[in-house]
Amino acid sequence: MFDNLQLLIEFPAVTLDVVLNGLLIGAIFALAAYGMALVWGVLNIVNVVQGELVVLGGYITFVAVQWGLPPLLGLPLSAVVMYGVGWLIYRGVIFRVVDRDIFISILATFGLSILIQQLANLVFGAEVRSVDAGFGSLHFLDGMVSLAAVKIAAFVLALGAGAALWFFLRKARLGQAIRATAQNPRAARILGIDTDRVFAATYGLNAALCGAAGSLAVMAWTIQPYMGLPYTIRSFMVVVVAGVGNVGGVVAAALGLGALENVAGFVLGVEFQIAFVFALMVLILVWRNIRAARQRSYLE
Amino acid sequence: MSALLEVRNVTKRFGGVVANSNISLRVEKGEIAGLIGPNGSGKSTLFGCIAGAHAVDEGEVFFEGAPIKHLRTAPIARLGLVRTYQQTRIYGAMSCMENMAISAREAQGGLLSLLRPVPPATSRRAEDLLAFVGLHEKREEKAARLSFGQQKLLEFAMALMNEPKLLLLDEPTAGINPTLINGLIDRLRRANSELGVTLLVIEHNMRVIMNLAQRITCLAHGQVLAEGTPDDVRDDARVLDAYLGVA
């Protein structure tokens, strides 16, 4: 089982390849995690359907490419369509659970995740899908390190989207309204902010970020109807580690997670990669709780 | 008389804020002691430090002569040091009788002792104590449906059910109907004299605390400002300044 660990130690170039590829994938996690942090901070909801929004975004790009659209145009298309999907989900379900017990929102979004996952399975089938963006790969160190150009593009685009989000939240009127609502919804309402509209826009924005992440995932990696929950857990983990209002921390944690996950998949075998993600999340929560307990507090 | 509780040079910081600074305080066995001070002077924080809710940064807390700083709330309660809360904490979805039954001292035992129905003696005691605070008629009512003042009384009765040696009461008269306050003072005195419970009481109502306590400590800005009999404290110019904000 640990033969591959030996390999990593003996050939630093292999290690570099595994870590770099992981880091690039981590940028996609960062996009989904921004969205989760946004919804968590503003609506006070843990959005368990997050991963399914990513997968849906991927299918939109997949279908668009089948219809003859260039892959890179799939990214804005996925984001725009998913904004609409997010708005619909908010108007249909989320607004009814926003100010209720947090377990109600967890269970409701969990139900939505099963719903979307099964719909995707019926419509698109259970096969693993991907889109060839046609960019080829870059090779370094005599071909020991190879990076798909589309992954590098995904990395740049994801970081660009993060920066754009940061500016949007600080400069745009809606962004400021979102931040005000996150700090104190009641005060925001008194000041004349339509918090319901802000919630809807925030959730839509989250879905758009997920859509973009899914579009990049289908080009740089693969998607499949049942791949949603791991994205939810990754986003959750990243936000727990980085904190809700910390865009820079989210990027760092997501990239770290991408690298760590890829190394773990390489060492333990790909069949244990998902198990690693979920177990890591549990361990992080336990560790955080032990630290809190030392301060005579707890994780809630 | 020996000190039941001794707080020695306790300091508690939250981040950069010093909530309690070098506080020392003694409560003698059998007395009723008062703790006063303007809002934000660190009274409730001090309760938290004594009862184990906060980790004390510096200093030491002794209960019956033994250090308790390292203990959490539950073991401290089992030693016989129980507190109530300013915002009143009761078990909302349970009836008053159930609230009382699970607050009994024997409920602190191990798992095996919990795997039994509530003994009749405990139920009788619970009824007596509910009658003592005037909630007997409400005994089958869900605790969350009581008024704030009634919840305060229920919390007091639950604390007595726990048979503490020392009871820390955080503003027992806040939210209580003014016409009932004299009755409550009488009950606090009877808990002290008849049930043998030593009391340390945080109170904003000056009339109440001057009537009730034998000794009063006044905090301001997280420090002990004055200490003495009610008359001493009332006549202390610094206490007056602290309350009127002249300091």
Added chain:
Amino acid sequence: MSRLSDWHIMGALALTGIAGPLLFPAFAAQFAFLWLMVTFALTWDILGGRMGYNSFGNIVFFGIGCYAAAVIQRDMGLPYFEGLALGLAAGVVLAVLAAVLLGSALLGIRGHYFAIATLGLAVASGEIAAGWRYVGAGSGMALPLYPGALGERELFFTWSLLAVAALCFLFCRFLYSTRFGLALNAIRDDHDKADAMGLRTTPIKIFAWCVSAFFLALSGGLAANMIGFIDPRDVAFAGATFGVWMVLMAILGGKGTLWGPVLGAIVFHITQEIFWTYLLGWQRVALGALIVVIVVFFPQGIMGWWAEWRARREAA
């Protein structure tokens, strides 16, 4: 509900459970699954309804029960019933041990962090089983054939699952009548207050999870033998079906009540059996929609709705 009518309902259910599969042998498997669902809902409610700890991870104990029985029956070379008995015992011991260990690590966490942590636990367990060759990895494990006649096999599992559900119900009923039940409620209503009153909350919480684990492991070993095959993700650690159904049935019936989980399980199972076949592949989509609808519009459950209705009628 008065004590008398309590026993009446229990008697009627037991009679249905014993006589039903004899009168309608074709439905024996449905009866068996019904009792499994009742156990699921009851064991979930110990933490979720009574203690306020909403767990998505209880399925782990069921899975441990499945795999322990399968491994013992495969490797020990015992005759069927001896193997089954030893397998069930091993499953129970392992599951309770797991509940103690996991409980010590996780039960300090509260609120939605606990819910998500247990969700992670459930998925991680399924994925580990699906990658672990000793337990058949992704292709699962087959269990030995029941030695008796075909009809007899169905009756054996239906009745033994009924016995587990009945034991579980009676034990919960006993627990809730003791101070332990009050302690669970106290932890649910105000954990900090329970600590401040000197309750030994940590052992109380761990013991509650152990009770869940005990009955889930027992039903897991039996269910695995009845189904004859365990798939890591779709049977043993089936978080997306059994794992969510537990929560859903308890909420549907009314969480934190004695009869709510039983009622929820019966209503859910019957609805599922009647309508599922008409949904032609859309069952799981419908399940997702059902979760959303129940949680959003009917969180008080049937028992809660009934209590509200009675209160309104008394007020009128």
